[in-house]
Amino acid sequence: MIYLGIALLLTSAIASPVYNAYNNAVSSDDYMGYRLPGTQIPSNYKLNIVVGKDVIENKKNTFDGMVEITFKVKKVGDEKLDYIKLHTPSEKTSEVKLKNDKAAEVKIKAHEFNKTSSIMTINLESELDPKMTYVLSMSYTGNVDSKSMYGLYRSSFKNDKNETDYLLTTQFEPVYARWAFPCFDEPKFKATFDISITHPKGYSVLSNTLPVDDPKENGDDQLTTTFKTTPKISTYLIAFIVSHFTCTQGENIDTNVIHQVCSRGESSANRLLAANWGKLILNAFEDYTGVIYNQTGLLKMHQVAIPDFGAGAMENWGLVTYRERLVLYDEKESSDLDKQSIVSVIAHEFTHQWFGDLVTCNWWNDIFLNEGFAAYFQYIILTQVAEASPWQVEKQMIVDQLQPVLVDDAASSSKALTAIAATPDEVNAKFNTIAYNKGASIIRMMENIIGSDNFKKGVTKYLQNKQFSNAVPSDLLSAMEEQATKANLPEDTSLTKVMQNWLNVPGYPVVTVTQRGNGIILKQNRFLYDKINPSSKSIWMIPISYTVPSDEKKFDTAPKAWLSTSSIPIKNVFKNNSDWVIVNNKQGAFYRVQYANSLWKRIADQLMHDHTKIDVLNRAQIIDDLFNFARADNQMKYSQAFQHLNYLGNETEYFPWVSALHSLNFLLTRVGDHTTLGVSLKLKVVELIGGVYSTLSFEKDDSKLSLQRDLIFNAACKYGAEDCIKNVTTLFETYKTTGK
Known part of the structure; x- marks a missing residue:
């Protein structure tokens, strides 16, 4: 199911159910009172x-x-x-x-x-x-x-x-x-x-x-x-x-x-x-899964x-x-945005014909097996449809789903993907961004760990094994494990063990990167807005992919290393001690990355010099991480985040600007439009957005630019860019006169 909030905000977060027909909250201790005995x-x-x-x-x-x-x-x-x-x-x-x-x-x-x-x-x-x-x-x-x-x-x-x-x-x-x-x-x-x-x-x-x-x-x-x-x-x-x-x-x-x-x-x-x-x-689903619809x-x-x-x-x-x-x-x-939204919703619901209808979660605790797959494949299946290729849907998933749920899952009250739901109230509450967006992000991370071909085979195996039946997470993991190559997993560790805390523990980690000689030290803690929690006992098995300037195969999402303890060293990362390093290629796994100040400076310098040397999804990730570190307690000042993001004046791609405007809009809401800080913020955004604004036309372009035009023109006018306001006023006057 896709709730109205999800469908109308495909480029932001998923809304909770708009109505709860059961108004008497009951503790999970009374679980059996709401479950049939079987x-x-x-x-x-x-x-x-x-x-x-x-x-x-x-x-x-x-x-x-x-x-x-x-x-x-x-x-x-x-x-x-x-x-x-x-x-x-x-x-x-x-x-x-x-x-x-x-x-x-x-x-x-x-x-x-x-x-x-x-x-x-x-x-x-x-x-x-x-x-x-x-x-x-x-x-x-x-x-x-x-x-x-x-x-x-x-x-x-x-x-x-x-x-x-x-x-x-x-x-x-x-x-x-x-x-x-x-x-x-x-x-x-x-x-x-x-x-x-x-x-x-x-x-x-x-x-x-x-x-x-x-x-x-x-x-x-x-x-x-x-x-x-x-x-x-x-x-x-x-x-x-x-x-x-x-x-x-x-x-x-x-x-x-x-x-x-x-x-x-x-x-x-x-x-x-x-x-x-x-x-x-x-x-496209029949081709991808090998399971033919009319044979069901x-x-x-x-x-x-x-x-x-x-x-x-x-x-x-x-x-x-x-x-x-x-x-x-x-x-x-x-x-064109309406068209893509309709197609995405259709893709979401048609995913369910396989994930949810043919194979159904055994109980609502594991609703991510239905909704996580649907939220992921509403993008991925469209990569198999030639008519959808201009939309770059596989990249949209990062800014539409992964980054928004990193915000939601950073609350201390966040619940695990597989958290128990017993009462009707609790079942309804499971239909949230954790089940949809985090579920999709964890499934995508699993695909990046074992590789797309193996993942596709695992999907087919899972559907064949459990068709007309019900599934629990171990059924999915068993099907994927049959396809997983040992080279991509930690030594003597199964995929089931790797995924355990990602499924069963609330929240997610932040990986801190510091330099030691020509290598790096990685540390993990749970990321929370109120604090980084060093006392948290949660340790995730984190797939580590990274890129340095000298890499021949840049921004590959397959893991090069695993952070399975609180901290690990990785040797021989840099050829030159002044090189930058990007961890979590294409934001392929579900965590944030915090760098030491010296490493942040090298990344910022590269972005200012030639931002295209860093993958567009990692640019979106950097922006999202910087602003969210500034939002969190004692992790970064906003002044430092803005200093690293001056390169945005040269950024013309859609995805980094989605990440930037998510956070800038949040910040403007917090400080207020008409405060001194708000006025300064709007002036800064108008300055930064001018570069990409100048590349776009108010005349209708091809569908590849439709999302970008809507995003940038809305933002430019919202933040007070005079040329934008003038153009929109002219268009409105023309519409009043001609109806076009």
Whole structure:
């Protein structure tokens, strides 16, 4: 899932969920009160949802449903098997029946519903037999949510007649399938689904799979649309939509997978971009992973624009839902930045068709296995699509994701990637920048450690091993270890051991570099804004890549050394004692680098003399590190940071300026626009930005420069550059006169 904050701020940080439907925080000590015991293992759901016109059109807020759940049981410890626990929408259930595979009824004593956990306990008169299969059937009443946009909820819009039109749609991740139907609502309980929706005539229905046949008459102006059986799927990935929407198919679509984009009819002209790029991205994933989409059992991909949608987008298997602005593209009104944002969101959600849908995290503790991969591959998969090459997406990931989360993860309150989440509140809180951005950055670091070819093979192995199943981090690491070459790892150390603290310990290190003779000394501590914590017991196994001027293979991200203790020496680094050294090539690993003053000066001198000798991503890293050392307590003064960054007057590349403006905007917010410091800061930025500003035109350039133009012109005007303000004023006056 990509929350709206993520989608709208693709060039900054990811936002937390905008709404939390569970408002009673409960300690993780009560973990088992919120988790199912695992004694029942579902294999199939037969689900029928009945919605009348009054439900759709906001005249009634409840609906009826029927479900049959086929399951087996297993012993867990000494637990007796004389009960069933599952999630249900409410206590309003009827006709609860249980039969075994011999059609014999199992008598039910009673059932009780816990409102806090949404768990219903069905007590039985006898124990269940692990050798038998059972079918639990029940009728129930559920609520159509009208506020939170979770569960089964109602959305609306004004149609081309200016009339209010309604639809029903779903959002089940992470813990809201239980609001729509009785189920074992945890990601590890995968099962197949046979879904049918009974709905008024005149409405169409979409779900994860294609319909079996045309809708069937059901009396009282009702139809029933029945869908083909899904693959094994987690409950949170089930979706259905009842609407008046129409759909558009992409151009040159192959017959193996149906690609359609659906939305309210008035927006039909804006669907084609998503349909065409969807096909390109889906094909790129098949080529990269070797796992073919239609061989998972899904023969179609619907992308649907929802008028009211709390999440930015959601990866329901075969039925991806979006906010309208994140999937619909107006050729006349939308910008190149809009286009790239839409494509990036599509890439994120399509990544989930493999990472999250086909292979799903076992529990929400490890949601980075879903979201970290999606946040990384929303960039990386586009490197496999020729049409995206002007965007340099693999570099964007550094300034969009890695650098912003280095800020978030420097708080003493930060939690580890695999921190426990038990309650619904805690599960919702896991969908944050740590899971997305840090997860992506750690996965990228792992790729740099073992090499891209080995990483790709490891990805394929992981997907093949765990398809239609669930995974924990050790499953990913085992698949990668089979491909990892020993040369790139510390002696007698596995990849699993290398990754342990990166996954299980909050925060990240700062590596301090000092010179000794013709070598360097490296030390590590946890980086925090309030202090460097020398008493921290956390020691990361840090891959060390570095470049000096004499290197033939400059800025290679493969590790040359490992910092696996608090400090190590590296000999014979410099040919000349006056050489500069850059550690962490292309910011390929997840840490900051602090240099001794003499080494900082050499880097600054090189930047002033010829900044192109240092890789563009390392220039962005240097800027980001300098400003964040100045922001932290007792690590650097702002005056020193600015002194090292005077070279920015000559910098014309996009990525260093993104890093610079992230920090400059933060600093301006802190000191204030109209203070003495604020005025001085704005004058300094106008001076520095003048060089790159002069290389750009207010006339529309090719897409390669679109991001740079938006960034630099916005900043130049924000900080008070007179020429920028004059040009923008002229453009606005022209627009008022001509509408163009």
